[in-house]
């Protein structure tokens with residue numbers, strides 16, 4: 001691959017010699033006869049290496065080293081100097097030059113110095129890419145929390161991560177179950193292998209089997225070719241079964257077989273395949289209840305629940321709110337390019353007082369909406385969405401003083417509003433589910449939402 005080398009020297013003779021050697025070695029050569037003249041080339045994205053003399057009229061090579069370290073830390077600089085200036089060359093190497101060469105030199109010495117510098121440069125660039133990837137992966141995926149509950153959670157994750165053990169994660173909607181599962185995978189020896197997630201409640205029952213196990217050509221109308229299932233895609237890695245409580249009873253039996261025997265057959269095939277997959281399951285309903293109700297196989301429950309992690313609701317770890325809110329703010333502000341620094345004390349106080357029925361997801365959503373309405377450098381209580389800023393204490397009737405709200409009807413309407421808002425937040429705005437939670441029909445819920453002018457927020461994550 002052709003490399004671009006910038007030669008900086010005030011002697012035309014020297015320029016000519018270096019150009020000849022470097023072009024002979026197959027490089028692209030640019031020449032500048034002073035440090036000043038070299039500066040514009042620092043902006044050249046193709047620049048790979050700089051060779052510079054130290055003693056030149058004007059700015060001099062030492063300053064060029066410092067400038068290039070600042071502006072182009074990814075481009076190595078080689079000092080080319082006469083015997084008399086070796087002390088300054090050493091200083092420049094301390095300032096960040098990659099190497100130095102004394103005049104006169106053999107052509108091979110120059111070539112080798114350039115090749116070494118290019119090698120170094122490639123390593124530097126690779127590091128840069130890596131750092132960017134890491135900070136990106138951290139930006140959306142790191143479990144945040146500094147309170148005792150968060151620390152205990154992290155400890156449980158660390159304890160189980162290294163093994164192939166099944167893990168069952170339970171907790172209310174929006175508490176971070178998927179993130180916990182993902183963290184188990186990232187901290188496990190399987191991290192280099194696939195992470196595959198499948199949501200058992202989002203896929204219609206009759207499609208679930210082929211989604212999970214794949215199918216062979218001709219298995220059913222429309223199966224015009226073989227298709228791999230998620231299980232096969234997760235080979236060597238981790239399969240995350242989200243909302244496992246919604247898995248159809250027939251498939252529960254098939255899943256049990258995979259977990260026990262590590263064997264399965266694609267839809268429409270008798271061929272037995274083996275898999276090496278770690279299973280992590282999550283549910284926001286208590287699976288034990290489902291077992292008791294006869295809706296979930298007890299044997300499968302015990303297979304999945306080898307190790308159990310309960311993710312606590314946000315209202316039980318209010319101490320994490322400031323850090324979570326600040327982290328989300330930084331991530332989201334970076335996305336929108338807004339320069340918002342943090343939360344004003346009054347806003348933080350409101351966040352701390354809210355009950356967070358939608359848990360961390362609701363908090364993230366709140367931060368996102370506050371960011372949109374924020375004008376200054378700090379998010380104020382007035383920038384928070386009404387549903388948060390307007391409510392006091394824990395949703396429900398505690399803290400709702402009758403005296404303050406006038407008559408009984410107003411008070412009842414407020415109670416009704418909070419109950420509905422809470423149910424909607426817990427069900428991520430799905431009215432059918434919220435109605436069920438409230439024990440009313442969907443139609444009745446719809447009427448009440450209109451009457452009370454409640455806004456519905458669905459969070460897509």
Ligand SMILES: Nc1ncnc2c1ncn2[C@@H]1O[C@H](COP(=O)(O)OP(=O)(O)OP(=O)(O)O)[C@@H](O)[C@H]1O
Nearest residue numbers: 142143144173174175176177178179284360361461
């Ligand atoms: N401790 C945490 N630190 C940082 N982000 C978090 C944390 N917990 C949750 N989140 C974020 O909150 C959102 C909801 O988390 P997640 O999807 O994992 O919840 P869940 O429990 O799987 O919810 P559901 O039951 O609705 O599927 C995601 O954007 C997630 O990244």
Ligand SMILES: [Mg+2]
Nearest residue numbers: 177178242282
């Ligand atoms: Mg989830």
